[in-house]
Amino acid sequence: MTSAQLLTDAFGRIREVVHQAVDGLSPQQLAYRAGEDANSIAWLVWHLTRIQDDHIADVAGLPQVWTSKGWAERFGLPFDAADTGYGHSSDQVAAVQVESGELLTGYHDAVYQQTISYVETLTDDDLPLVVDRSWDPPVTLAVRLVSVISDDLQHAGQAAFVRGLL
Numbered sequence: 375m376t377s378a379q380l381l382t383d384a385f386g387r388i389r390e391v392v393h394q395a396v397d398g399l400s401p402q403q404l405a406y407r408a409g410e411d412a413n414s415i416a417w418l419v420w421h422l423t424r425i426q427d428d429h430i431a432d433v434a435g436l437p438q439v440w441t442s443k444g445w446a447e448r449f450g451l452p453f454d455a456a457d458t459g460y461g462h463s464s465d466q467v468a469a470v471q472v473e474s475g476e477l478l479t480g481y482h483d484a485v486y487q488q489t490i491s492y493v494e495t496l497t498d499d500d501l502p503l504v505v506d507r508s509w510d511p512p513v514t515l516a517v518r519l520v521s522v523i524s525d526d527l528q529h530a531g532q533a534a535f536v537r538g539l540l
Contacts, residue, residue, distance in 0.1 A: 377496060377498050377501060378494050378495070378497070381493040381519060382490055382493055382494060384523045385426075385486060385489050386486075386490075387527070388422070388426075388523065388530055389483070389486045391531065391534055392419055392422070392423075392478075392479065392530050392533070394534060394537075395415055395418075395419065395530060395533035395534045395536075395537045396475040396478050396479050396533070396537075397475060397479065399415065399475050399537070399540070401471065401472060401473060401474065403537075404472055404478070405471055405472075406536065406539075406540060407467070407468070408539055410464065411464040412536075413532065414467065414468075414470065415533045416470050416471065417459065417462070417470040418529045418532050418533040418536070419478045419482060419533055420459065420470050421458065421459035421460075421470075421529060422525065422526045422530060423478075423481055423482045423485050424457070425458050425459075425525055425526065426485050426486075426489060426522055426526055427439050427440050427488075428440075428458050429518060429521075429522045430489045430492060431488070433505045433515055433518055433519075434488075434492040436488065436492070439481070439485045439488050440485075443484055445481045445484065448477060448481075449472065451470060452469055453466070453469075496515075501516035501519075502514050502515070503515045505518050506518065
């Protein structure tokens, strides 16, 4: 198995969990919060997808799917187009309301496609490339990709847990 195949498998597993957490739920169920300050399925899936979109587009030198493919307009959220949900307050989490699960999975699938198109091009020689010098030590492409996968899997698992509560 190549590194590209391993990354493709990991991002595919995220996609599977996202669909399992979202498919068949109503807008009210997607907005359900287990506690006053808890995250909803809608917010979790939107956020994990925004992070993947933002970070992969950055390292791949591509435009974000969110803005370039009209998803920001389709969602109509009260945030700046560059917002990824990082550091959101409870009120901002509550503001992530969606008309359907298909909107969430549609956006996730579009980001997944861009992600896979990019990671399929990678070789082992690409992974040590420094992509962010603002950290100490500087962040390599390998570290950035693993970070996105880790963050996405955690949030997808949280969304699956919330679905279980429903």
